[in-house]
Amino acid sequence: MTLWEVDIYPASGHVDRLAAAIVGDAEDLQIATHLEIATAHGFLVQADFDADHIQLLADQLLVDNVVESAVVAQAGDAALAEPPAPIYDRLIHVMPKPGVMDPVAQSTQGAIADFGKPAEAVRTFRKYWIGGLDDQQTDRLVNKLLANDSIEQVIQGPIQLERLSFGKSQPFELKTVGIRALDDDGLAKLSKEGQLYLTLVEMQTIQKYFQELGRDPTDIELETVAQTWSEHCSHKTLAGKIAYKDEKQELRFDNMLKETIFAATQEIRKSLGDNDWCVSVFKDNAGVVTFNDEYNVCFKVETHNHPSALEPYGGANTGIGGVIRDPMGTGMGAKPICNTDVFCFAPPETDPGSLPPGVLHPRRVMKGVVSGVRDYGNRMGIPTVNGAVYFDERYLGNPLVYCGNVGLLPVDMSFKEVKPNDLIVAVGGRTGRDGIHGATFSSAELTSESESLSGGAVQIGNAITEKMVLDVLLEARDRNLYNAVTDCGAGGFSSAVGEMGEELGAEVWLEKAPLKYEGLSYTEIWISEAQERMVLAVPEEKWPELEALFASEGSEAVILGKFVPTGNLKLTYNGETVGELDMRFLHDGRPPIVRDAVFTPPTVHPLSLTGEDQSSLGDDLRKILSSLNVASKEWIIRQYDHEVQGGSVIKPLVGVQNDGPSDAAVVRPVLNSRKGIVLSCGMNPHFGDFDPYDMAASAIDEAMRNCVAVGADPSKIAILDNFCWGYTDRPETLGTLVRAALACRDLALALGTPFISGKDSLNNEFSYVDEEGNKQTIAIPPTLLISAMGQVEDVSTCVTMDFKGAGNRVYVVGLTKDELGGSHWSLINKRAGGQVPQVDTDLSKKVFAGIHAAIQAKSVAACHDLSEGGLAVALAEMAFAGGLGAEVKLDNVPHALSDPSAVALLFGESNTRFVCEVPEEDAAKFEAALKDAPFAQIGQVASHKELVVQHDGQKLLDEPIELLKQAWQAPLNW
Known part of the structure; x- marks a missing residue:
């Protein structure tokens, strides 16, 4: 050759x-x-x-x-x-x-x-x-x-390779791991060096299990348990026993997740009775809710943080590819209709000389992550319609990459069941060494050596292969050729087959798996997380038709084994038994994590506004608009196709030049129907520095008000939680997580908004040794993403945030409170203290219902929620998006301020507030719809090109909208 x-x-x-x-x-x-x-x-x-x-x-x-x-x-x-x-x-x-x-x-x-x-x-x-x-x-x-x-x-220099060698066949060798005789130090060493990342108690439990069997485990058995028990797969911290204590209460949880977020959803569903619109929550790959008589919709958001820290393009690429497979593996298989993404990075202007060893520069991480998500979604023909980007220096060692997907699922295909003696069929991509130890690696803390030690945990995706799998899978679904389907995500075949066969048992013939190249051991085949693979449960009599269908579309399908009612997982390789585990031990044998959690609220000092210079308010507005967390993300958005499939109604960018920041996306999943889904998100990690409870509550309120701002019905909004936290073995860190979960429970119950799915990513910390030989750790701020999916009966009633017509009235809806703590105004002015925004759920329900009623009455020309930067930023964005000016007076703004200063009225970030543009002739309808909520007219849209703001007879702002827009667009105009 x-x-x-x-x-x-x-x-x-x-x-x-x-x-x-x-x-x-x-x-x-x-x-x-x-x-x-x-x-x-x-x-x-x-x-x-x-x-x-x-x-x-x-x-x-x-x-x-x-x-x-x-x-x-x-x-x-x-x-x-x-x-x-x-x-x-x-x-x-x-x-x-x-x-x-x-x-x-x-x-x-x-x-x-x-x-x-x-x-x-x-x-x-x-x-x-x-x-x-x-x-x-x-x-x-x-x-x-x-x-x-x-x-x-x-x-x-020149390439001197003699041939392209990817792997050589190796003689079979059954390997066992001598665990029974190890002491505690030996168990801990095995867990770390074997990249199992299990606790000592878990290792002791495994040791005892095999001592009772009278033998040592094979390597594949030990790896299978590690994958199944990993934080990534089993959520053992959130679902563990926790003793929580703060300054007001002491709580004990047997399963914190079930007793907070799950419990709230169950209570909401019970209260809805026959009107329950949840279909399947927290038990399949994605949460499912009703849509119309023919279809349900499902939604899942995943994280892919650790791989993206090591290899940004591949990590993000497979993050979006993996979450697309979640709806594909929900019920009998949903058609993916749109993607979402949320990223957290360190500032791109970070000094390269300050980077710890093993850390990629944030600019490189950002470019790689964005292009990874872009390429996969675009190549699969799935629009990316909603997202956000957050910046904080604490994301330096651990960028966060959240990827979401919504799928359309026929009503009669919403559930699945593996039957005894169904064939285990693997379809799609071939298996290689990429992604080995991905699940366990994702559960560990990163260090300066992770790049070299765990590079194999990073997968590289192939969107074209997944698109081929998707197309033929949906055809097979419609022909009723299988009984169940799931994706090969974390843990690969190990988790996919293990989960599908949990109630029955399974026998797997590992030598049958199609490989990318020779030389993989039986264990590598079993735990590889190579991408684009799905597992089906296929009745034996339907196998010939399914095999022929996949072959006709150029996609591989092979029999890997059979689901058998033994209660055991049996793994063989060329006729040799290489592993056999009791399914009950595998799925229920993990010892419960028992942890203490403590929350001590930080001391809050009042934020004094005495002596503020009102002449600097224009400078403050431009600084906020040009801060990274507020500035335009157009450079990212325009790389994504948000039009493919033809269902996009409200896009990520809106306005006369399609460059204004939309509050939420609206998509028609069924093109012959006017009914739509609304997608939005809410997150503000900086609020967590004050109180994680208020951070979580504000994130839920923000996600919901973004949905409501475009026209979603607040009585049918489903939400998802994605917790990204630091090292939760510390009681104080776990305490912040519990506090956020309590807020999720309380807000969901108060607003009648069920959680339908979620995911957590813990231990997001990066450790290194500095030049003086001291260990340094960078921990991310507690970060909770809330994703929301609402619905609208008729997309023609939806509204966007850009001003539409000179002379129209401008209203503020909601109350401005003394809540400048954590605000962008305080950040740009380096002012500490103040009260972080809180949520009044009684007020939220009235405001959300009123805004929805006003939009349904077609009295609203534009609506924009108030969030980062407060009223001043919202007005500026509506003005330059619409190419119109505005003249407003702050004197009428509804507030609960003891001192209604211009700073508090302009830049406060209190929750549950909106700016609405209302045509003069529709003002009576609008005010009637908002009769139960605080609102006031504060001015009108102007034909000139300035944002003019007055207060107490003084002109505070007179800013050309073009200059405001330039300030907003400049920072990330790469």
Whole structure:
């Protein structure tokens, strides 16, 4: 076999865009200011081809001859190493490590076969010629920008590989782990070095189980228990026994999650009686609610934090791919109709010299995460319609990546049941070493060594494979060819088969799994989290039809085993039993986590406004608009396709130039119906520094008011919780989590808003040793994302936030309170103290109902919720989104302030408030709808292009909306 190399360059006269981007990034990261670089990309093709055939492939398949040119030769040929110009003195190749998923190479190999001659192997690479740097600068450039050691290998100089070796078959060897004789130190060492990440009590429980069996576990048995018992899969902290204490109460939970969030949902459902619109909550891959007579809708939001910290593109890519598979694996399989995403990053202007070892620069993380989510969603043809981005220095070691998906599910396909003797069928992608230990790794704290130790926990996705699986899966569903389906997520086959067979038992024949390459052990096959795989329970008589259907669409389907009513999980490899576990021990044998939780509220000092200079209010407004958490996220939004599938009604950006910030997305999932779903989110981590209870309450209120602002019915909004926290073994950290969960319970019950699904990601801390040899830890702030899904009967009644017409009235609805604590005004002015915003649920219900009634009465031209930046920011955003000005007076703003200062009225961030634009002729209808809520007219929309604000007869603001818009758009206008 010959190893051919195809180098592909920008054609003569075309810009080397990759080189230009690297130069800019190198300057941003202070790696080099005088970098000279040229780039190429290419393919290594291992095949029995002659020179003419490889040239034919280059010309007709691999190269875009309009904008690219190619050089073809055998790998290692000196001609391939020649620099394009004499200024370059170094040659660097970067390619995926052996065993790392390479989707482009995979699809290229298939395309090459279509030319009549197959290639044995294909691999992609990137090529860089570098000039003007010394050795140290070159190393920094390579390690910080050009390559990621988690998934890529670097070759200095020409490629000298003899062949593309991905794996070699190994002789079978059954491995056992001597656990029965270990002392506690030995158990702890095994847990850590084996990347099991189990507690000592859990290791002791496993030890006792096998002592009673009279044998040691095999490696696959130990790994199976570790996957199933991982924090990621079993949520053992939130579902554990907790003794909680704060300054007012002491509580004991046997299962904290069930007794707070779950319990609230059950109580709400009971109160609804025959009008219960929840279908399936907290028991399938996604929460399901009713939509219309024909369809239900389901919603799931996942986190993919740890992998995204190591490899931002791959981590986020597989995060969105994984959550898309959740609705696909809900009931008998839902059709994904839209995506959501929420990101938390450290500030992109972070000094590169301040980065701890093992931490990628936030700018690189941000670009990688955004492109990973973009590529997967766009390639699958699923619109990304809603999201948010938050910045805080404490996300430096652990960026947070929340990915969500909504699916459409036929009413009669909303449940599933595995039947005895159903075949275990794996469909979709092949299994490789990517993603091994992903579930256990996600349950651990990151360190400066995680990049090198846990790189295998990062998967690389292939959206095209998942799209093929999706299309044929829905066809198989409609033909009734299987009884149950789930996705291979964390833990791979281990968790998918283990969960499906929990009530029955299962026998798995591991050698049947299709592999990406040779050399995987039976354990690696079982726990790999390679992407794009689903597991079906198929009646034996329907297997031939299902196999033929998948084959007709170019998607693999293979029998892995059978669900058998033994109560055991039995794993075999080429006829040898390699593992056998009692399902009851596997799923119910984990010892309960018993933990103490303590919450001591921080001392709150009053925030004095004495002596505030009103002449600086315009500067304050521009500073808030240009702060990262308020500024436009257009650079991200415009990379996503939010129109595909044709159902988008209200998009992420709205207004006369489609660049204003929408409160929520509205989508028609069924195109021949006017009924829509509304998607929004709420989160404010900074409030958690004051009180996690108020943070959680405010997040729920924000998610709901975003939904209500566009027209959603507040009586039918479902919400999801995603807790991302630090190291919860500390009682004070766990105390903040419990306090947030208590708020979730209380708000859900008070507002009649059920939780239908959720997910947690704990231990989001990063540890390293500083230059003085001291251990340092960066913990994320307690971060709770609330995602909301509402519904509208007729999408034509929905409204957007941009001002529509000069002369229309401007109203404020809701109460402004003395709540500047944690506000953006206090942040930009470095003012500590103050009361953080709280939620008055009685007021919330009245305001939400009134706003909904006013929108249904078609009396509202525009509606915008008040959140970050308060009234001043809301007015500015409505004005520049609509291309109109406004003239308002603060004297009439409804408030509960002892001192109604301009700062408190303009920049307070109290909950449950809206600004509404109302045509003069509809004012009576609007006011009648809001009769039970506090509201007042504060001014009118103006034809001029300024935001003018007066108070007590003084003009406080007279700001051109174009300048406000520029301040808002500039920070992330990359």
